[in-house]
Amino acid sequence: IVRIEDDRTGLGIETLKRAFLDNLFYIQGKFPAIATLNDYYMALAYTVRDRLFKRWITTAETYGNQKARTVCYLSAEFLMGPHLGNNLINLGIYEQVKQAIEELGLNFEELLEQEEEPGLGNGGLGRLAACYLDSLATLEIPALGYGIRYEFGIFNQRIQDGWQVEITDKWLRYGNPWEVSRPEWAVEVKFGGHTESFTDEHGAYRVRWIPHKVVNGIPYDTPISGYSVNTCNTLRLWSAEAPETFDFDAFNAGDYSRAVQQKMASETISKVLYPNDNLTQGKILRLEQQFFFVSCSLQDMIRILERQGIPLEQFPEKFSIQLNDTHPSITVVELMRLLMDEHGMEWNKAWGITTRSLAYTNHTLLPEALERWPISLFGQLLPRHLEIIFEINRRFLDDVRLKFPDDWERLGRMSLIDESGERYVRMANLACVGSFAINGVAALHTELLKEGVLRDFYEMYPEKFNNKTNGVTxxxxxxxxxxxxxxxxxxxxxxxxxxxxxxxxxxxxxxxxxxxxxxxxxxxxxxxxxxxxxxxxxxxxxxxxxxxxxxxxxxxxxxxxxxxxxxxxxxxxxxxxxxxxxxxxxxxxxxxxxxxxxxxxxxxxxxxxxxxxxxxxxxxxxxxxxxxxxxxxxxxxxxxxxxxxxxxxxxxxxxxxxxxxxxxxxxxxxxxxxxxxxxxxxxxxxxxxxxxxxxxxxxxxxxxxxxxxxxxxxxxxxxxxxxxxxxxxxxxxxxxxxxxxxxxxxxxxxxxxxxxxxxxxxxxxxxxxxxxxxxxxxxxxxxxxxxxxxxxxxxxxSSDRSIRDYCEGIWHVQSVPIKLEE
Ligand code: 26V
Structure with missing residues (x-):
């Protein structure tokens, strides 16, 4: 039999060359005489992407059929770095592709250099998330990365006269060949407004949240290949878009310019990465970003559960959610709200599901990096969540009192609300109460957490604490x-x-x-x-x-x-x-x-x-x-x-x-x-x-x-x-x-x-x-x-070792190898 290689999957040198020129023509609309370096980069990126798709789709299919237990890594940052070279290594086609490109008379290194890296992170924390995605795919673990598709990532730095000058990172300027938008899986996220209580048809006390505005979250998926395996997982990043009718007040009043302003404000949510590393500033937009991607991601998980016909009660068996620092810690409250207010579950059941699903990683000991939000600001943006936090806190402080009677100072330190001056919500405390596991990122760090910033929580829940030393891919x-x-x-x-x-x-x-x-x-x-x-x-x-x-x-x-x-x-x-x-x-x-x-x-x-x-x-x-x-x-x-x-x-x-x-x-x-x-x-x-x-x-x-x-x-x-x-x-x-x-x-x-x-x-x-x-x-x-x-x-x-430690010690997930049919 003569085997003819498919132009979208074949790995022979001649096939690669033909596929590359085909993509140059049909995707970039160029032929070599007028193609720019970027056109060539794009043609190559699409050629490699084509070769990922079979794996990507088969992986999604396999996970869906097997209803596999899945790790959801929630992170405000993913500092991925350039995709092209990495995918070539993971697919094992680096040398073939290099040869094909050089036979076409092009400079391969120059094409690799052309990629605008997605700088959607500040430093260690964001890069760690990226290494973990690489290891999860390599270890064939069903996993989703969830985060924000910032339009502008970390700024570009110029040095002028010895000083740093910041330049906007317009990474999407020439298009992003590595992402696929999935508007059919868009979700709605509510902000502001007020709450109302009512009695439902069974006579149960219920709460309704009447928001001031609604923003759409559009998912953009990026394939995450594993090394020398067929597994190709997904990084799902959310982009904020205003719906047609976004501001009910302004819309009804026919105030067009205010309505347009509201539209722009909605889309500001995913506009830019906060460039601080280790400092919180209590900015409302930052809280909006955090809630936005958390709500989108949780709704997405519930959609996946429903599509697979799994009852909501089995959420913790289906998903293991890792909170990358406190940035996504509002998950504790949003999951409670979704279960109770949107799915009619009662408190104890919802709390059981929440606390069996979540685990929290702490990444810093610096006091100025511990996130806290002024109550007034928090309540304005998330009125229902503030109510739920007060209720979590009431029940939690009862538990503390039982374990440590008459220890008033301890109660003050452990409360989810800081009442020492202006009142704040303490996000690390929230994450500790809502998670079944709490880990530091190196042995010394975990010990210092236990005797320092999280000491009270260690004394309350020693069994939750564990160390997971970081690794790199x-x-x-x-x-x-x-x-x-x-x-x-x-x-x-x-x-x-x-x-x-x-x-x-x-x-x-x-x-x-x-x-x-x-x-x-x-x-x-x-x-x-x-x-x-x-x-x-x-x-x-x-x-x-x-x-x-x-x-x-x-x-x-x-x-x-x-x-x-x-x-x-x-x-x-x-x-x-x-x-x-x-x-x-x-x-x-x-x-x-x-x-x-x-x-x-x-x-x-x-x-x-x-x-x-x-x-x-x-x-x-x-x-x-x-x-x-x-x-x-x-x-x-x-x-x-x-x-x-x-x-x-x-x-x-x-x-x-x-x-x-x-x-x-x-x-x-x-x-x-x-x-x-x-x-x-x-x-x-x-x-x-x-x-x-x-x-x-x-x-x-x-x-x-x-x-x-x-x-x-x-x-x-x-x-x-x-x-x-x-x-x-x-x-x-x-x-x-x-x-x-x-x-x-x-x-x-x-x-x-x-x-x-x-x-x-x-x-x-x-x-x-x-x-x-x-x-x-x-x-x-x-x-x-x-x-x-x-x-x-x-x-x-190696981050493979770190990920094995997380799988065994926290997530309890197993690998699901992916078979490609011929
Ligand atoms: C905090 C904040 C505060 C709000 C504004 C934006 C923002 C962005 C990032 C952070 C996180 C700072 C914590 C962090 O990056 N920690 C680093 O985590 C690395 C991975 O575990 C670890 O290797 C570094 O030692 C640690 O500094």
Whole structure:
């Protein structure tokens, strides 16, 4: 028989070429002579998408037929990064497609570069959600990601005169080939208005919510392929649209312009991602966003249940809902409302269903990030939900009183309502009461939750608490982004490690093999060379690929202490100025990360880094031994270039502040050595790779706490440490700011009068530890051994392991393999 490949599914080179040109013609309406780079990218994206569809549809069909238990991951953020390369890896067609494109005379890398990444997240929390979707699909777990289709994602960052400038992220400008809208599954979401009580035909007390406005939620689906399996799950993001008759008052009054204004306000809900990471501001629009996507998602689940003919009582058997931080915690109340008000269920039954369905992940210990909403604002937007919260609270506080009689202070702390001043709804308390499981994201973080912010809840419900250490996907952050290292590893130990990352252990057998060490080193060197070329092209700064690539890339925040890194740079600079012939290991300090637009201190830290760079990079006394580069617009696409090029990974947060970190894992997996504090997952990374392969410094979380209690005075360190004093005085003097002694005064004053993140307490330990790093780097062979052992021992930190832990410990779901019929 002659087999003819279908143009939409075939994987032969000739078929791929034909399919690509066909999509260029019929989707983009172009032929090669007039096609732009973007046309080619789109044609390629559609060619790959076509090859996903069979899997996607079969997966949905299989789940529907088997009525499979499904994980619903609710998250206000999904920081997916570019889809094209990742789907090529997961489908196992990277090489064929590359060849087909090159045979057409096109530059494959250039086409990959063309993709505008969906930056629908701020940082760690959003990227974790994306890694988890990848692992869920790879482990063949029935799962849906639910979130918001922001029209504008995280802003693009430009650096002008050393300062951050924000540019709107118009990611949908040229269309999004990865999404399919499903207007037939649109739902209605109510806002505002008031409630009325009535007695139903059975004589039961019921409540009706008369909203002020209704907004439509339109789902947009994106296929999420698993690696080397047929499973293709769905990310369902909701977009807000105004219905024809949206504002009843204005519409009835014939007030056209007010009605149009209302329409625009409705569609504002999914307009833009809030660019704050770790700070709540009590903005009504943010609460609208949260309620909007939660209500849409819950209604969608109930629709799926009904279509599969499953009774509502079995909701917890069908769905396991994970709340990614408190952002979707209104789920507790909206599920209660839907069950009672829309489906006539009585309280106890509804509460049983709710609390058997929900689990809550906490991602931060910073008090300023704990979400709370002023009661008045909350009641205006969600009057029915406020009533339900009061009732949940009444019953909950009765339980607390039973367990802890006469403990009034405890009642005040645990109440869902903060009544210490202006009244607020406390979302973390709500999430704890409404969930059957509560987890932190690293062992240390979970312990600190239990003894700190969530202590009362731990004492009330110890059985709910558990740890799920974060992980990262080796597909995107190794196979796709570091194919040179991935290929070397696969040559030595086969490619099972891509799905079973613990198998990297087998690399330990090669650490004594000089040829392996040479190859390993040459790969790192080649990647550093590439990054150096990129830096030259984009910043015109020459960096030495033989220097230590010392990288700190993450959101800019005081607790992450990018300015401690800056103090170290100035320390080395001062040493060179005092003694130009000093023996110094050459270093390139690379920084990447965005500051929240309203976070003045973080923006000033960016300016400080750039200002130090301007002086250090140009000073002839330095003789190129130190270079400082701020990498503009750090995002997922750029991160994939950065991790493989790192020698040293900076994980230097004040102990007790970073819940986990995930960049720390991506760096170490790619062979960077870590300099870090005992914070977040650093603790577990060090345990795995071995203390001798990790540069540890600084106070522990307990010591930080003890020092705060004892009365910390940064001035003690300033006056007793001459080298530190010189560093601070130089910054304060205007040396890095053309004589302007005012520019960095806020940073200097913050350090000298308060120093909330204890930079000065950790300064000397940090500088000493960096000296150890420099020494170690001098011995290239020793360094390479340490680097190989880091890679070999990072198996624990695959997001596959995290997802298995969630499946076994919280979700109780099993894999459902997908068979494709021929
Ligand atoms: C909070 C808020 C507050 C309201 C405005 C918008 C907004 C956006 C994001 C957040 C979440 C901050 C919490 C967060 O991102 N935590 C990070 O989670 C990572 C994944 O678990 C973890 O590795 C990081 O250590 C932790 O900082």
């Amino acid at each position: 080796p597909r995107r952050f190794m196979v796709l982004s570091n194919f040179r290292l991935a290929n070397l590893i696969s040559r030595k130990i086969g490619n099972n490690w891509v799905k079973h990352l613990e198998e990297l252990h087998k690399l330990e057998d090669f650490v004594d093999d000089p040829d392996f060490r040479r190859e390993f080193r040459e790969i790192k060197q080649a990647i550093k060379q590439d990054l150096a070329v990129y830096i030259k092209r984009t910043t015109n700064i020459d960096v030495n690929p033989n220097s230590i690539f010392d990288i700190q890339s993450k959101r800019i925040h005081e607790y992450k202490r990018q300015h401690l890194n800056a103090l170290h740079i100035v320390t080395l600079y001062n040493r060179i100025k005092a003694n130009p012939d000093i023996d110094i290991t050459p270093r390139t300090f690379l920084f990447g990360g965005k500051a929240a637009p309203g976070y003045y201190m973080a923006k000033l830290i960016i300016k400080l880094i750039n200002s130090i760079g301007d002086v250090v990079n140009r000073d002839p006394d330095v003789r190129g031994r130190l270079k400082v580069v701020f990498l503009e617009n750090y995002n997922v696409k750029f991160a994939q270039r950065v991790y493989p090029a790192a020698d040293l990974s900076e994980q230097i947060s004040t102990a007790g502040k970073e819940a986990s970190g995930t960049g720390n894992m991506k760096f170490a997996l790619n062979g960077a050595l870590t300099i870090g504090t005992l914070d977040g997952a650093n603790v577990e990374i060090r345990e795995e790779v071995g203390a001798e392969n990790f540069f540890l410094f600084g106070l522990t979380a307990d010591e930080v706490y003890a020092k705060k209690v004892a009365g910390y005075n940064p001035m003690d360190y300033y006056y007793s440490n001459p080298e530190l004093k010189l560093v601070i005085d130089r910054i304060a003097s205007g040396f890095f700011s053309h004589g302007d002694a005012n520019l960095f005064k806020p940073i200097v004053d913050n350090l000298l009068y308060g120093d909330p993140y204890m930079l000065l307490a950790d300064y000397q330990a940090y500088v000493d530890c960096q000296e150890q790093v420099s020494q170690a780097y001098q011995d290239q062979d020793r360094w390479t051994r340490m680097s190989i052992l880091n890679v070999a021992r990072m198996g624990k930190f």
